[in-house]
Amino acid sequence: MYDLHRLRLLRELSHRGTLAAVADALGYSPSAVSRQLGILEREVGMSLLEPAGRGVRLTPAARTLVVRTERIVRELEQAExxxxxxxxxLVGVIRVATFQTAAHGLVLDTIARLQRNHPRLTVEFTHLEAEATVPALLARDFDLVLSEQYPGNPPVPHPGVMMSTLAEDPLLLAIPTAWDAKSLKDLAEAPWVMEPPHTAPRTWTAAACRAAGFEPDVRFETADLSLHTAIVSKGLAAAFLPMLAQNPSPHMRLLPTGEHRTITLAIRAGSDSNPALQAFTTTIRSL
Incomplete structure (x- = not known):
């Protein structure tokens, strides 16, 4: 029978991409990881890794082992x-990956309630970039992930991940109160603050402006939506803001766009019956 510890190292490599990343995540040296995978190769009697540039990639035999190992890990998680x-x-630790506005508007309140109701349950959260969330969930760096999807950018399904809608968050057009603008079309010549290029929010906001007949003049770029609010309130630019992100200001007007972003909650298959995770999801949905 193949050694489960070594199989999990191979699985980690499939998720993390490099021996160094596996070593860093698990607290080993890269040479120790390489040595254990070499032993696994001898157990299997086939090559599991092959050179790929400066790194390695999994062979077909290795990918077959990873698929089977994923099933074993899910069974163990179900047993847990x-x-x-x-x-x-309820005891233990829940590790949550989230984005900024969900942390402010949902996660902190959830943690506060859980601390009152289940004092032996600890919730840790990390602000993580969207593209890293599902790989980190599958690699067991986190137990639960909150993410956002903008119109036209539905979530990609992943085997082994259960994803559900947590909330629909309206998207608003934010305009300085001193500006004489009543709709998006009135802002064709206006300066804008938007999130950085190649992000889902930026793709949607730029597309909304183009649909209104203009290319936005983006003067400010930041992923910090509280800074978006400050920039609009000071009369420096217009912006699109999710309802969950906006802070009331007498110097800013908010107009509905008729669109919304979807806030999703993802967990690994097999862990959905864990009472601690159930307590977290029940609490966050009740806010």
């Missing part, structure tokens, strides 16, 4: 959830 369900109180 069932054992947790036998306890009379």
């Amino acid at each position: 959830a069932e054992i947790a369900g036998m306890r009379t109180d």
Whole structure:
């Protein structure tokens, strides 16, 4: 029988991409990871890794082993959830990956309620870039992930991940109160603040302006939506803001766009029956 520890190292490599990344995540040296995978190759009797530039890639035999190992890991996670369900109180640590506005508007309140109701349950969260969330979830760096999808950018399904809609967050047009503008078309000559290029919010906001007949004059770029609010309030630019992100200001007017972003919640298949995760999801949905 193949060694499960070594199989999980191979699985980690499939998710993290490099021996160095596996070593860093698990607290080993790269040479120790390489040595264990070499032993696994001898157990299997076939090559599992092949050179790819400066790194390595998995062979077909290795990919077959990873698929089977994923099933084993899901079964173990299900067993962990069932054992947790036998306890009379909730204990342990939940690791959450989230984006900025969900952290401010949803996660902090959820943590506060859980601390009152389940004092032995700890919730940790990390602000993580969107493109890294699902790989980090599958690699077990996190137990639960909150992410956002803008119109025209639906989530990509991933085997082993269960994703559900948490909330629909209206998208608003934010305009300085001193400006005499009543719609998006009135802002063709206006300066804008937008998120950085190649992000889903930027793609949507630029497309909305183009649909209104103009190319936006982007003067300011930042992923910090509280800074968007400050820039609009000071009369420096217009912006699109999700309802969850906006802070009321007498110097800013908000107009509906008729569009919304979707806030999603993702967990690994097999962990959905874990009582601690159920407590988190129940609490965040009740806000």
